[in-house]
Amino acid sequence: MPSIASLECSRCHHHISAEAPQTVCPRCAGSLYVRYDMDELKRTARREDITARADASTTSLGMWRYSSVLPDVTPVTLGEGWTPMLHSRRYPGLYIKEEGANPTGAFKARGLSLAVTMAKHYGLKHLAVPSAGNAAGALAAYAAAAGISAHIFMPQDVPFANYVEGIVYGADVNLVDGLISDCARIVGERIRQQKETNTPASEVWFDVSTLKEPFRVEGKKTMGYELVEQLGWTYPDAVFYPTGGGVGLIGMWKAFEEMEALGWVSGKRPKMYALQAAGCAPISTAFDHHKPTSEFFPNADTFAAGLRVPKPYGDYIILDILQQSGGKAIASDDKAILASILDYGRNEGIFLSPEGASATAAYDQLLKTCELKPTDKVVLFNTGAGLKYTDMTAEAMHLKRPNGKKPLSPPTFP
Numbered sequence: 001m002p003s004i005a006s007l008e009c010s011r012c013h014h015h016i017s018a019e020a021p022q023t024v025c026p027r028c029a030g031s032l033y034v035r036y037d038m039d040e041l042k043r044t045a046r047r048e049d050i051t052a053r054a055d056a057s058t059t060s061l062g063m064w065r066y067s068s069v070l071p072d073v074t075p076v077t078l079g080e081g082w083t084p085m086l087h088s089r090r091y092p093g094l095y096i097k098e099e100g101a102n103p104t105g106a107f108k109a110r111g112l113s114l115a116v117t118m119a120k121h122y123g124l125k126h127l128a129v130p131s132a133g134n135a136a137g138a139l140a141a142y143a144a145a146a147g148i149s150a151h152i153f154m155p156q157d158v159p160f161a162n163y164v165e166g167i168v169y170g171a172d173v174n175l176v177d178g179l180i181s182d183c184a185r186i187v188g189e190r191i192r193q194q195k196e197t198n199t200p201a202s203e204v205w206f207d208v209s210t211l212k213e214p215f216r217v218e219g220k221k222t223m224g225y226e227l228v229e230q231l232g233w234t235y236p237d238a239v240f241y242p243t244g245g246g247v248g249l250i251g252m253w254k255a256f257e258e259m260e261a262l263g264w265v266s267g268k269r270p271k272m273y274a275l276q277a278a279g280c281a282p283i284s285t286a287f288d289h290h291k292p293t294s295e296f297f298p299n300a301d302t303f304a305a306g307l308r309v310p311k312p313y314g315d316y317i318i319l320d321i322l323q324q325s326g327g328k329a330i331a332s333d334d335k336a337i338l339a340s341i342l343d344y345g346r347n348e349g350i351f352l353s354p355e356g357a358s359a360t361a362a363y364d365q366l367l368k369t370c371e372l373k374p375t376d377k378v379v380l381f382n383t384g385a386g387l388k389y390t391d392m393t394a395e396a397m398h399l400k401r402p403n404g405k406k407p408l409s410p411p412t413f414p
């Protein structure tokens with residue numbers, strides 16, 4: 001495992017030390033990337049060693065199989081990563097990366113495994129996160145595993161599973177009448193108050209918001225390593241990625257850059273597609289208007305809860321990647337998203353999350369317009385298990401529990 005050489009600002013390229021925990025660039029508030037000594041990495045990190053790892057430990061089968069390109073720390077792991085790459089039964093070029101197979105049922109496990117690992121390494125005691133739902137669940141789980149307190153803030157209408165898992169993992173759960181942007185404001189205010197009232201440093205919360213600390217991207221980059229390894233160390237033609245905060249898209253692009261520098265993959269990088277819901281589409285709106293950053297999307301409303309991010313912090317990075325890769329951003333309405341959930345459920349045996357179905361809906365649309373061929377090699381991310389959204393999906397379908405079958409009474413807790 002390599003040591004971190006520095007943290008580099010994604011906007012102004014200023015370098016700072018990773019000796020102490022860092023949030024964003026002190027000069028311009030840009031998101032920070034973890035950088036290693038690439039000459040050293042070229043000597044020590046070999047893809048043959050990764051492929052050869054066959055012992056049954058969680059750290060060799062999951063995302064920590066890429067420990068040679070991750071920070072040198074003892075992992076806080078629940079078995080995240082190395083998710084199935086399912087070959088579509090209908091489209092010869094389509095592969096669905098089933099991130100619902102992660103602990104906590106969502107891709108968020110990767111970023112928060114690494115963020116919590118680093119928090120433990122730094123000796124942090126309190127972590128806080130504003131979340132659309134799944135990041136809160138993942139933080140709660142990894143913080144519990146690490147013996148760290150988790151303070152989670154999410155909209156009161158998150159999928160019920162996200163609320164329940166927060167409680168089960170023993171987190172400090174706060175439901176907010178608003179969106180993730182309101183949750184982020186509250187977390188920021190609380191931390192500012194704690195500092196102003198001279199709260200002891202060990203009691204001050206550390207904010208692990210999307211792209212406001214460097215290690216969630218670093219964990220999510222394993223999706224890029226993994227999809228390339230699962231395709232025999234080759235690139236697909238395109239990657240379809242449901243985009244709320246966009247950490248995975250940014251992480252994968254970083255992975256491609258590193259793998260090319262290490263000589264692990266070559267050829268043309270995939271076109272990156274950011275998929276959103278029409279009810280909250282800041283990235284696709286900015287992309288359509290050729291803007292380098294997004295505008296706050298008003299009145300965000302979609303049952304794809306993870307896409308209700310009205311102004312992603314890393315919008316400038318996401319839009320740059322779409323541009324560089326020759327991809328695009330597409331928003332589908334809730335009707336098309338629901339239709340796609342039912343289509344993939346019935347025809348592929350996959351229960352997509354609404355976010356995942358925003359990607360399949362866009363895929364189907366591009367097949368119809370012949371912008372894509374069924375033989376084009378596409379890796380499409382189902383970012384979470386459909387089972388985490390049974391309440392939202394049932395509501396969208398107007399599906400109710402059949403009459404006469406009373407739900408079991410909930411158990412009482414002391």
Ligand SMILES: [Zn+2]
Nearest residue numbers: 009012025028
């Ligand atoms: Zn900067």
